[in-house]
Amino acid sequence: MALKGTAVLSWGDSWSNNPSGFVSIRVKNLNTARNFVCFGGFSSNKATKSVEDENPAKPTIENVVSRGLYKDLSLTSLPKPLSVADLTVTPNNEKKVRISFKGLPGSYSEEAALKAYPKCETLPCDEFEDVFKAVELWLADKAVLPIENSSGGSIHRNYDLLLRHRLHIMGEVQLVSDLCLLAMPGIRTEQLKRVLSHPQALASSDVFLSKLGVAVENVDDTAGAAQYVASNRLMDVGVIASARAAEIYGLNILANRVQASFSLPFFDDPGYITRFLVLARDPMIPKTDKPFKTSIVFTLDEGPGVLFKALAVFALREINLTKIESRPQRKKPLRVVDDSNTGNAKYFDYLFYIDFEASMAEPRAQSALGHLQEFAPFLRILGCYPMETSV
Numbered sequence: 001m002a003l004k005g006t007a008v009l010s011w012g013d014s015w016s017n018n019p020s021g022f023v024s025i026r027v028k029n030l031n032t033a034r035n036f037v038c039f040g041g042f043s044s045n046k047a048t049k050s051v052e053d054e055n056p057a058k059p060t061i062e063n064v065v066s067r068g069l070y071k072d073l074s075l076t077s078l079p080k081p082l083s084v085a086d087l088t089v090t091p092n093n094e095k096k097v098r099i100s101f102k103g104l105p106g107s108y109s110e111e112a113a114l115k116a117y118p119k120c121e122t123l124p125c126d127e128f129e130d131v132f133k134a135v136e137l138w139l140a141d142k143a144v145l146p147i148e149n150s151s152g153g154s155i156h157r158n159y160d161l162l163l164r165h166r167l168h169i170m171g172e173v174q175l176v177s178d179l180c181l182l183a184m185p186g187i188r189t190e191q192l193k194r195v196l197s198h199p200q201a202l203a204s205s206d207v208f209l210s211k212l213g214v215a216v217e218n219v220d221d222t223a224g225a226a227q228y229v230a231s232n233r234l235m236d237v238g239v240i241a242s243a244r245a246a247e248i249y250g251l252n253i254l255a256n257r258v259q260a261s262f263s264l265p266f267f268d269d270p271g272y273i274t275r276f277l278v279l280a281r282d283p284m285i286p287k288t289d290k291p292f293k294t295s296i297v298f299t300l301d302e303g304p305g306v307l308f309k310a311l312a313v314f315a316l317r318e319i320n321l322t323k324i325e326s327r328p329q330r331k332k333p334l335r336v337v338d339d340s341n342t343g344n345a346k347y348f349d350y351l352f353y354i355d356f357e358a359s360m361a362e363p364r365a366q367s368a369l370g371h372l373q374e375f376a377p378f379l380r381i382l383g384c385y386p387m388e389t390s391v
């Protein structure tokens with residue numbers, strides 16, 4: 001999806017695709033756009049091919065159990081999750097913002113969407129890829145996507161998808177999840193033989209579950225697990241999911257806050273926190289009236305200290321980094337270290353994702369990115385958005 005031959009670069013475009021080196025921002029409000037034209041003038045004559053050129057692939061269906069959940073639904077009143085091949089959703093009534101998320105109603109992702117937009121209409125999707133597609137195809141206004149959680153760390157698949165799609169990050173939501181053990185009405189904890197949930201939720205409830213001595217089984221999302229148990233009336237199977245999922249699928253809550261069972265009495269356990277991103281087709285106009293964060297992705301050439309140099313552009317300007325993540329470049333995973341060797345010395349080539357605490361409306365952020373672009377062959381701004389300062 002290269003933009004060769006154009007001098008206008010939108011927020012989601014890679015700077016490496018801009019042959020003129022002059023950068024302006026394609027935004028609706030032209031007055032505000034003036035703030036960002038100062039990105040222009042940095043020449044970029046390095047890579048001309050975007051690292052994102054590959055077409056988004058249809059995601060593999062890794063979890064057959066979970067797919068089965070959606071097929072076996074007997075609770076037909078619930079919205080059917082959207083998949084790429086199934087785009088028959090009713091048009092938005094224009095009053096409510098419609099948010100796509102992965103999972104079924106009652107999942108933590110839906111809870112995050114409702115936290116960000118309490119009056120929104122939520123659109124369940126089968127796969128993360130579909131969550132992006134729903135917005136790209138105007139079936140949803142925004143998407144809510146988990147990006148990291150306090151127990152498992154980064155959700156790598158979503159870092160990859162952020163680059164492969166052209167949506168913009170326009171917000172973040174931090175959700176403290178209360179993981180509950182659910183079961184069919186009338187069932188006691190001792191009767192459970194198996195517990196189903198999302199792998200992260202199971203991992204976070206590990207101590208609690210091993211005390212119960214039950215087998216655990218991964219499924220795609222917590223609410224999907226609740227629906228499966230409810231619709232199949234599984235009497236010896238428990239679920240780790242939200243209280244809201246219990247309500248929606250008619251299950252009982254046998255235990256609350258099962259993620260906290262390992263904490264010592266004096267330890268103030270903040271719980272199981274997931275950070276979600278809010279994505280939209282259009283970028284948010286950066287301001288300086290509240291704390292903003294900017295997310296970028298870039299590549300670096302080989303050489304001693306290049307990552308150190310890249311990080312220094314922020315340190316020099318007193319810009320705090322909140323996150324750094326690296327992912328292998330799919331199209332170019334291996335690199336020959338130098339010409340003199342026999343070709344054996346190869347290692348992975350990486351994309352670096354950084355979140356920093358500054359607004360693109362601030363000169364220090366613009367100058368840091370201008371500096372970074374001097375030696376980063378590829379650089380893309382994923383979004384500039386208000387920071388979530390509380391959970």
Ligand SMILES: O=C(O)C(=O)C[C@]1(C(=O)O)C=C[C@@H](O)C=C1
Nearest residue numbers: 107108109146149198221222274
């Ligand atoms: O299973 C859910 O309830 C989800 O919303 C999915 C998901 C995820 O994909 O990471 C989101 C938040 C929690 O970290 C656990 C699972």
